[in-house]
Amino acid sequence: MWRDALLVAGKDLRVELRSRVATNQVAPFALVVLVLFAFALDPSRGVLTRATAGLFWVAVLLCSLLAVQRSFAMEAADSARDGLRLSGLDPAGIFLGKAAAVVVQLLVLEALLAAGIVVLYGSHLHGALLLLGSTSTATVGLAAAGTVYGVLAAGLRVRETLLPLLLLPVVAPVLLGATRAWEAALSGTPADGNAWLQLLGVFAVIYVTVGVIAFGPLLEDG
Numbered sequence: 001m002w003r004d005a006l007l008v009a010g011k012d013l014r015v016e017l018r019s020r021v022a023t024n025q026v027a028p029f030a031l032v033v034l035v036l037f038a039f040a041l042d043p044s045r046g047v048l049t050r051a052t053a054g055l056f057w058v059a060v061l062l063c064s065l066l067a068v069q070r071s072f073a074m075e076a077a078d079s080a081r082d083g084l085r086l087s088g089l090d091p092a093g094i095f096l097g098k099a100a101a102v103v104v105q106l107l108v109l110e111a112l113l114a115a116g117i118v119v120l121y122g123s124h125l126h127g128a129l130l131l132l133g134s135t136s137t138a139t140v141g142l143a144a145a146g147t148v149y150g151v152l153a154a155g156l157r158v159r160e161t162l163l164p165l166l167l168l169p170v171v172a173p174v175l176l177g178a179t180r181a182w183e184a185a186l187s188g189t190p191a192d193g194n195a196w197l198q199l200l201g202v203f204a205v206i207y208v209t210v211g212v213i214a215f216g217p218l219l220e221d222g
Contacts, residue, residue: 001090001092001093001096002093002096003093004089004093004094004097005092005094005097005100006097007089007093007097008089008094008096008097008098008101009096009097009098009100009101009104010097011097012071012074012101013101013104013105015074016070016101016105021070025066026063026066026067026070026109027109027112029063030059030060030062030063030109030112030113030116031112031113031116034059034116034117034120034121035120037051037055037059038120038121041055049122049123052117052123052182052186053180053183053186054179054183055117056113056114056117056182057138057178057179057182058175059113060106060109060138060139060142061168061171063106063109063113064106064142064143064146065146065163065164065167067102067106067109067143067146068102068143068146068147068149068163068167069150069163071101071147071150072151072154075154081154084219085220091215091216091219092212092213092215092216094215094219095147095148095151095211095212095215095216096208096211096212098147098150099140099143099144099147099211102142102143102146103139103140103143106139106142106143107135107139110135110139114131123186124186125186126185126187126188126190127184127185127186127188127189128185130184130185130190130193130194130197131185133197134178134185134193134197134200135178137197137200137201137203137204138174138177138178138200140204140207140208141171141174141200141203141204141207142171142174144204144207144208144210145167145171145174145207145211146167146171147211147215148210148211148215148218149163149166149167149170150163151218151219152166152218153166173199173203174200174203177196177197177199177200177203178196180193180196181193181197181200184196
């Protein structure tokens with residue numbers, strides 16, 4: 001399973017490196033979102049500072065939708081999805097590999113977004129351990145849930161609009177927990193975010209477990 005996961009993750013990341021969709025399209029989109037938030041919320045009123053954590057994770061959520069859609073759009077061309085299904089790879093390994101590739105892409109985008117809120121919003125990144133822990137666990141949760149619903153929607157003609165409708169309600173707890181943990185870290189009280197970090201870890205384990213179990217049947221039915 002782990003060998004298959006490494007093969008699939010390496011394949012997805014190589015395709016992404018060659019196409020440069022994440023760097024040429026998703027990253028500029030994420031930065032534009034941050035700039036638009038800054039225009040919408042006047043920094044002089046302090047609203048932007050208080051909402052920084054939420055805005056960061058909304059931007060991450062939008063990027064995760066694009067990353068998951070891109071992950072399965074690659075399989076839609078030239079019947080690659082059928083090839084993947086008939087390859088003999090462990091479905092759980094395929095799930096873990098595709099989710100890992102999404103995690104890597106999101107972590108790169110999140111680093112870019114973090115630099116963006118420092119530059120554009122003037123935020124100070126206190127509580128580095130809490131920020132890193134909550135970011136990594138929330139990213140795993142987003143990628144795992146996105147991969148499950150991505151394969152579910154991949155075989156449908158309305159997958160572009162269906163995926164957000166299916167995924168957003170499921171990842172709402174992750175968005176809430178990550179935002180609260182970041183609020184605690186940015187406000188200089190990281191101890192207040194430990195409970196949210198634990199909650200994020202629970203959701204990450206649940207989504208990964210569900211994906212390992214359900215990805216195979218969903219891939220066959222798609």
